[in-house]
Amino acid sequence: xxxxxxxxxxxxxxxxxxxxxxxxxxxxxxxxxxxxxxxxxxxxxxxxxxxxxxxxxxxxxxxxxxxxxxxxxxxxxxxxxxxxxxxxxxxxxxxxxxxxxxxxxxxxxxxxxxxxxxxxxxxxxxxxxxxxxxxxxxxxxxxxxxxxxxxxxxxxxxxxxxxxxxxxxxxxxxxxxxxxxxxxxxxxxxxxxxxxxxxxxxxxxxxxxxxxxxxxxxxxxxxxxxxxxxxxxxxxxxxxxxxxxxxxxxxxxxxxxxxxxxxxxxxxxxxxxxxxxxxxxxx
Numbered sequence: 001x002x003x004x005x006x007x008x009x010x011x012x013x014x015x016x017x018x019x020x021x022x023x024x025x026x027x028x029x030x031x032x033x034x035x036x037x038x039x040x041x042x043x044x045x046x047x048x049x050x051x052x053x054x055x056x057x058x059x060x061x062x063x064x065x066x067x068x069x070x071x072x073x074x075x076x077x078x079x080x081x082x083x084x085x086x087x088x089x090x091x092x093x094x095x096x097x098x099x100x101x102x103x104x105x106x107x108x109x110x111x112x113x114x115x116x117x118x119x120x121x122x123x124x125x126x127x128x129x130x131x132x133x134x135x136x137x138x139x140x141x142x143x144x145x146x147x148x149x150x151x152x153x154x155x156x157x158x159x160x161x162x163x164x165x166x167x168x169x170x171x172x173x174x175x176x177x178x179x180x181x182x183x184x185x186x187x188x189x190x191x192x193x194x195x196x197x198x199x200x201x202x203x204x205x206x207x208x209x210x211x212x213x214x215x216x217x218x219x220x221x222x223x224x225x226x227x228x229x230x231x232x233x234x235x236x237x238x239x240x241x242x243x244x245x246x247x248x249x250x251x252x253x254x255x256x257x258x259x260x261x262x263x264x265x266x267x268x269x270x271x272x273x274x275x276x277x278x279x280x281x282x283x
Contacts, residue, residue, distance in 0.1 A: 052118070
């Protein structure tokens with residue numbers, strides 16, 4: 001099979017093409033939509049990007065010509081949350097549709113990270129540069145200017161958060177086990193945002209014992225980082241449960257070769273011993 005044919009047969013082709021480039025060249029909205037491409041085979045990515053463009057056009061018209069960061073955030077919040085009714089999905093937080101940007105646009109509801117991606121993408125189109133913040137347990141966005149930083153919570157209708165608000169959020173989420181410090185507000189790169197979106201889906205699908213969809217998500221995680229030890233191991237364990245013994249053996253052997261002193265190395269060696277026998281019997 002030549003490279004061109006392999007790419008044609010690749011179910012993650014769109015995602016691979018969206019992320020296989022330098023950080024500054026990654027279109028976050030397009031890459032987030034590409035996450036959904038294999039789950040929604042007829043997904044019209046350009047049509048959804050046009051809908052993001054239209055939200056930005058509405059926000060820009062409301063903003064006028066004398067925009068500053070505060071007016072820009074106010075315009076974004078009005079258009080997204082008041083005019084179009086986007087909101088955090090508290091009732092069905094672990095619905096996997098909350099992690100697919102096309103579904104967020106269709107249903108106007110999502111979780112912190114998917115609403116943040118939408119917020120960042122609309123903001124970028126009106127000339128406001130925002131960054132994703134992997135705050136513990138609750139994704140946020142941040143504006144960094146010469147003399148100020150502004151932290152915004154798209155899950156809560158674009159609320160601007162003070163340090164006190166952030167401390168309260170941490171206390172609510174972790175019961176005092178994590179203390180606030182400014183490092184928690186460090187911006188993260190686009191690939192890290194996409195990894196966090198995929199990890200949410202991985203957790204949901206494996207929690208539902210949906211192994212096929214879980215495998216699909218792990219495959220996409222490995223497109224982002226082919227050397228991820230956790231994902232190599234987890235894919236091997238999923239293959240094991242699916243009784244794809246040869247593939248399971250290859251992944252688990254790779255994991256041990258790369259991490260011979262991992263905490264779970266002993267358990268994985270036992271799995272490999274059993275798998276080696278099973279694969280030998282199959283042949």
